[in-house]
Amino acid sequence: MSTNSVPTQTTPTSDATHHRLPNFSAGPATIPTAVLSRAQEELLDWQGRGMSVMEVSHRSKEYMAITDKAEAKLRSLMSIPDNYKVLFLQGGASLQFSAIPLNLLNGGKADYLTTGTWSAKAIKEAQRYAALGLGEINLVATGKDSNFTDVPAPDSWNNSDNAAYFHYCANETIHGLQIFEPPQVDAPLIADMSSCILSQPIDVSKFGMIYAGAQKNIGPAGLVIVIVRDDLLGQASEWCPLLMNYAHQADKESMSNTPPTYSWYLAGLVFDWLEEQGGVAAIGKINQQKADLLYKTIDDSHFYSNSVATQYRSIMNIPFNLADSSLDKVFLEESEAAGLLNLKGHRDVGGMRASIYNAVSLEWVQQLVDFMLAFEKKHA
Template identity: 60%
Template sequence: MSRAYNFCAGPAALPEAVLQRAREEMLDYRGTGMSVMEMSHRDDVIVAMAEQAEKDLRDLMGISDDYAVLFLQGGASAQFAMVPMNLLGDAGRADYINTGQWSSKAIKEARRFGEINVAASSEDRNFTYAPAQSDWRLSDDAAYVHYCPNETIGGLEFDFVPEVDKPLVADMSSTILSRPLDVSRFGLIYAGAQKNIGPAGITVVIVRKDLLGRAGASVPAMMNYQTHAENGSMYNTPPTFAWYLAGLVFQWLKEQGGVDAMGEINRRKADKLYGFIDASGFYSNPVAPTQRSWMNVPFILSDSALDKAFLAEADAAGLRNLKGHRSVGGMRASIYNAVPETAVDALIDFMADFEKRNG
């Protein structure tokens, strides 16, 4: 069987070695005679699996004991509500930076729970840049500052980590584990799994422990971070199969050399693709060069009438899911950790040939 190169923004490519391992263990997980999907989350085998996954993630990201690591459900979209429900506290106010559709959705949801100050926005230029921190208008009484380091849809990525005197909250769904990160600079990090962690269905939350316990009495138990921290993320039945696959991805990342090695590979992949686009008169990328995403590379053709042919021919060549988000159009290649460098090379070869025939 020939595997396609998958450039989907999410659910995204998974490492082939992880899929093979899951196939081998599908019917009999560690000699139990059962699939991991069939086992109670209270079983010692599953508890050990979950604990190992957390340990591996802590190792990869250098997460100290000052932080709780939670494996939850609901995707990043549920975190748009859980963050303000847990962190607004008595302040009732938070600062948000608006750099694209995901931060916009987070702002809209947070406004259900308190006063939200949009301290900076790049909407004036169609979200093609990240506002310099010197231009931010932060509140003195904000409970936290929220931003999205990488906007999956627009392909915009911050080239700096903000320096703020309030807890910094980051939606890292599309950039987590793609390179080294100093977790100690953040109060809370959340990430949907379906890009760089594993399959859809599980969400990682890394929250500084001093931020737990701030949810009001009206916050439901399932929406309270402290509930999950106190119960090992097993207050209810967790998505055990997604957790298991995420754990396999963490092990695979360690085998590749960890986030340092992945950062070098990801930088090389992105430089190759952007370099080709910039050298072409046929393709273009609208994002400020210093703030282009390593993970999500949008591009447009000089003649949009060719979009349909480009996608059909790319699909036939085994280059899948290159259509841009419906809200922006064009093309988008998502080149997460599990997308090999050979996939980027194959895409560039195809793009060059398509340009030669249609330019």
């Protein structure tokens, strides 16, 4: 991993006024302090109108200006081509587990790669629609035998001929496994990027569709962003609910019904903040530096370990275990007392997990590393 020196975020990481502490939650996750401060300032009196943005009609020209700007900023940050629609929807990423087969399966066959909990949930949901006769779901490969610490070699995958789409999860939040390069497949590529969107530059044109829950790198929970190529629209099953129909939502500019207005507004503020940091390329260098620092601390120690194959180690979600698991409770108690929050690993895998999304500063990661080294010295 690269260790190039890069500037840290300009947003304050903590101060006495806001009492901000290092928060390593996997989601809902840390939101930049500058974004929260601006939202606080505007909460009761947005744009001098004497009311909150939450109280403004979503169809007013004032609110439409927010949505137009947010989409334009996201398109710019990700270099989204013109032949893609950008949808700001409700239901989170998990609702897309149903929406995708309902919109794209259309009596055909779809390929799914399983690399962890979230991709396993996606294929399980898709199989429900296959059971109704809407198409066929094919598991091309699973990393279950490695306890989702590695990805099966692509030459072992059982890909379908003429698949309607190929689905995978680019970053498995729970297991800390990330696929950095898009799979080389013939079918339209569908990626769940909930935990890695906007963390590094990607080539959107390689994908048929990208979707991401907002509560990691975009803003608060309640919003999901869908980026879908135009040629994949208009194929929905007659069973597809209207509010889950991507073509319908594109026609209605994501406003078939009242959208999650405050989450959309906050997402726009996060996009502004990210642009101020220098964009996705700049934040990607900081993210790599944060991950390098934490992984080096783990790898240089006999006290901590990470079992994910090196080439698939996530730069957003870093699980780690203590050599003596009886110290887990002590680690969590002492880390919280030190002001380091939400380091407990997911119940499915145990141990610890540090989620270091865009809004988590390098300073916070250094504080975590300093604590880990002191804890090891004390308890080894």
